[in-house]
Amino acid sequence: MIVLCDFNLVTIGDGTSISKYIVECHKIFQKHGLKTNIHAFGTNIEGTWDDISSAIAECHNLIHDLGVKRILSTIKLSTRNDREQNIQEKIDAVKNHL
Numbered sequence: 442m443i444v445l446c447d448f449n450l451v452t453i454g455d456g457t458s459i460s461k462y463i464v465e466c467h468k469i470f471q472k473h474g475l476k477t478n479i480h481a482f483g484t485n486i487e488g489t490w491d492d493i494s495s496a497i498a499e500c501h502n503l504i505h506d507l508g509v510k511r512i513l514s515t516i517k518l519s520t521r522n523d524r525e526q527n528i529q530e531k532i533d534a535v536k537n538h539l
Contacts, residue, residue, distance in 0.1 A: 444490045445519040445528060448497060449483035452504065453511040462509070466500040473499075478528050483515070487528045490520075 450466060452459050466484070470477050473496040476487040486493055501512055519526075 442490065442520055442522070443487060443525045443527065444493055445526065445531070446486040446488075446493050447483055447515075447517040448486055449515040450500065450504075451513045452509045453513055455509050462504050462507070465503055465507070466496075469496050469499050469503065472496075476528060478532075485528045490518075493518075 450459065450462065452462060467477060470486060473488065473492050475492060475496060478485040497514065497516065504512055
């Protein structure tokens with residue numbers, strides 16, 4: 442089953458810029474073979490449940506290893522059992538209505 446995920450990561454107490462940590466997360470997502478789409482407030486991720494959850498755990502572990510003491514992540518997941526859907530299909534569906 443394909444899972445679509447919206448992932449937002451915020452470091453707490455480590456300044457205002459988190460772009461360097463987002464880059465590290467994207468390296469992990471690529472290593473896991475996940476499809477991603479960066480947006481202004483997070484990242485859409487497409488893959489299996491196990492691959493996504495494993496990659497997000499790896500992101501948290503790495504960022505803690507880089508010295509960040511506290512991380513807050515928001516994760517929204519979407520699954521369908523009637524058919525597979527991908528990130529681009531969802532984006533295109535909205536654009537077709539604009």
